[in-house]
Amino acid sequence: MFTVEQIELAHAKVKSGADFPKYIQEIKEIGVIAFETWVTDSHTVYFGKDSFQTESKPKYKELNVSDVCSKDKFEGYLRIHQKGETDYFTFCKHCAETGIEKWIVNLNKMTCIYYDKAGNEILMEAIPTL
Numbered sequence: 003m004f005t006v007e008q009i010e011l012a013h014a015k016v017k018s019g020a021d022f023p024k025y026i027q028e029i030k031e032i033g034v035i036a037f038e039t040w041v042t043d044s045h046t047v048y049f050g051k052d053s054f055q056t057e058s059k060p061k062y063k064e065l066n067v068s069d070v071c072s073k074d075k076f077e078g079y080l081r082i083h084q085k086g087e088t089d090y091f092t093f094c095k096h097c098a099e100t101g102i103e104k105w106i107v108n109l110n111k112m113t114c115i116y117y118d119k120a121g122n123e124i125l126m127e128a129i130p131t132l
Contacts, residue, residue: 017089
């Protein structure tokens, strides 16, 4: 099975949202089938086959996620992040500001779904393949 260290090595190559598809492909190759990232501190639970899972440590001091979700504003922030105009921490701050609590990536379906604090699905995106 994979380790958090292997995943973090792959993630270290990500400088912006533009690098995300290559990162996804790399962690898929080591056996990750899904992951759930929490905006509050960016800790992530990674899932593999046969119910395997491992969890990363928090990446930064806790952010306060807004109780009110602003989907339109979030989508604007997401677009600029995907163009490579913001770094990961800035994107996470934008998620918190706009009420995004977490995202779940499914590597079999190649989707990323963003959720608010009430567990509502705010946006589902297809992850581009290389």
